[in-house]
Amino acid sequence: MCELLGMSANVPTDICFSFTGLMQRGGNTGPHRDGWGITFYEGKGFRTFKDPKPSCRSKIAELVQNYPIKSKAVISHIRQANRGGVNLENTHPFTRELWGRYWTFAHNGQLSGYEGLHSGSTRPVGQTDSELSFCWLLNRLQERYPEPPQDMVGVFRYIAECCDELRELGVFNMLLSDGEYVMTYCTNHLYWITRRAPFGEASLIDEDVTIDFQQETTPNDIVTVIATQPLTDNEEWFRMKPGEYNIFHFGELTDGNHDALEHVPYAEAKPRCQAPTEPLE
Amino acid sequence: MCELLGMSANVPTDICFSFTGLMQRGGNTGPHRDGWGITFYEGKGFRTFKDPKPSCRSKIAELVQNYPIKSKAVISHIRQANRGGVNLENTHPFTRELWGRYWTFAHNGQLSGYEGLHSGSTRPVGQTDSELSFCWLLNRLQERYPEPPQDMVGVFRYIAECCDELRELGVFNMLLSDGEYVMTYCTNHLYWITRRAPFGEASLIDEDVTIDFQQETTPNDIVTVIATQPLTDNEEWFRMKPGEYNIFHFGELTDGNHDALEHVPYAEAKPRCQAPTEPLE
Numbered sequence A, B: 001m002c003e004l005l006g007m008s009a010n011v012p013t014d015i016c017f018s019f020t021g022l023m024q025r026g027g028n029t030g031p032h033r034d035g036w037g038i039t040f041y042e043g044k045g046f047r048t049f050k051d052p053k054p055s056c057r058s059k060i061a062e063l064v065q066n067y068p069i070k071s072k073a074v075i076s077h078i079r080q081a082n083r084g085g086v087n088l089e090n091t092h093p094f095t096r097e098l099w100g101r102y103w104t105f106a107h108n109g110q111l112s113g114y115e116g117l118h119s120g121s122t123r124p125v126g127q128t129d130s131e132l133s134f135c136w137l138l139n140r141l142q143e144r145y146p147e148p149p150q151d152m153v154g155v156f157r158y159i160a161e162c163c164d165e166l167r168e169l170g171v172f173n174m175l176l177s178d179g180e181y182v183m184t185y186c187t188n189h190l191y192w193i194t195r196r197a198p199f200g201e202a203s204l205i206d207e208d209v210t211i212d213f214q215q216e217t218t219p220n221d222i223v224t225v226i227a228t229q230p231l232t233d234n235e236e237w238f239r240m241k242p243g244e245y246n247i248f249h250f251g252e253l254t255d256g257n258h259d260a261l262e263h264v265p266y267a268e269a270k271p272r273c274q275a276p277t278e279p280l281e
Helices: A016-024 A059-066 A129-144 A152-167 A266-272 B016-024 B059-066 B129-144 B152-167 B266-272
Strands: A003-013 A036-042 A045-051 A071-078 A094-098 A101-108 A173-177 A181-185 A191-196 A201-203 A210-212 A222-227 A245-249 A252-256 B003-013 B036-042 B045-051 B071-078 B094-098 B101-108 B173-177 B181-185 B191-196 B201-203 B210-212 B222-227 B245-249 B252-256
Touching: A003 A016, A003 A101, A003 A173, A003 A181, A016 A059, A016 A071, A016 A222, A036 A101, A045 A059, A045 A101, A045 B045, A059 B059, A071 A101, A071 A173, A071 A181, A094 A129, A094 B094, A101 A129, A129 A152, A152 A181, A152 A245, A152 A252, A181 A222, A222 A245, A222 A252, B003 B016, B003 B101, B003 B173, B003 B181, B016 B036, B016 B059, B016 B071, B016 B222, B036 B101, B045 B059, B045 B101, B071 B101, B071 B173, B071 B181, B094 B129, B101 B129, B129 B152, B152 B181, B152 B245, B152 B252, B181 B222, B222 B245, B222 B252
Parallel strands: none
Antiparallel strands: A003 A071, A003 A222, A036 A045, A036 A071, A094 A101, A101 A173, A173 A181, A181 A245, A191 A222, A201 A210, A245 A252, B003 B071, B003 B222, B036 B045, B036 B071, B094 B101, B101 B173, B173 B181, B181 B245, B191 B222, B201 B210, B245 B252
């Protein structure tokens, strides 16, 4: 099983706090020893830091934790490999250009019978089902919209339909961003929280770190964090349901197919730092 | 004027020594204050470190200098902007996927009348003539070879023909790699050196650093370094001529269109740490 972490915000925000929690799961409080990566958008550009080494022992992860890079859209992933070797070409997130913007993708789960996914002109470089499904999504988009579309929410709704097809092949939890929007798609494990004024304190589950967001923010800040499992134990996270998607635009939930939002009780968030029993990426 | 740095090697080799010299030119011994970037291939995957800040003051550049990442193909660039704002989407190198491999590109120079370059399905994200010419090259390749070609030297020869067309639009010095091959194309400033046994000492022009390669290498290592200007003052670098291209494969020169190789005398390598007078990127 892999872990996903995403952020969508209306002002450039650093993700050091959440990233510190996530990185502990890379070989320390969690079993995800097979590499990690994080992509920060800054304007239309992006920076990715990646390492096929465990995140809890990575020099580069240490830099990312201590050097605040401010961004409005972030996608991060730590990996426990199932399909594809432990190497850089199989390390998420994956980024490709489409319609003159960079798209970034990270996946948690495992697919079967995916060999039939038509690959088109965007081809995978590595051997994971994850990268293949990303290429397939981009090829579907390019077929449907040969020219850059205007209605981006419509585009993400179409992506959600494609994700429904991928979910038929197995477990498909996804984070996807074009730098402006951050989209989530859930098969079984995905949680999110939107923080806004009045801000309070939050304490990490995976490390003895507490942050007072009021000291770090202005009253207009809106910041959504998405994760495979809640990262803090004193806040209420929303749990996504199978087949649910959400589209965040600069921190705000702007579209989704949920009937009602469901909070996770604290007690359920607590015991997540155990080795998973499911054979998921 | 920007500065290019490339490496091609037959064993995974760190580029810390050359990078240390280059980074001083980013605002210290040179005027290239508008960002820097470096791409390391590792197998079929790659890692890019980038910053729109001057390299001589960048925390990330410091990490890259001190944390040896070993690679057989490296492309690096420091920027003095002419076309396009100082931001991440305009920071070289640029990487795109074609035929299931990642291609990485960095450019030094400035083009005029490039608006007519047909852009095809690979589109630029930023505003530089450099990224546009990279997209144009990839679109030309995709048109000519819709399926992944076998004869890669033939592909690079075709790229050289396309570069001849770009050179008609202005100054086009280029580094390009698919992770296996490193290609150089020269309009006016590009030098290279191949180091192999018996290895000697080298001392940087830009900083008071000397390295004894014999301590760092094995007798079978072959390492080629390419740069806008020689980086060391006690070795003989080859100077490329206008319209010349070279193709390096794991350290060895395997193809090119030069009549004779020309060494640069030490005296000429020395005075490079002055602000350039030409309006080049």
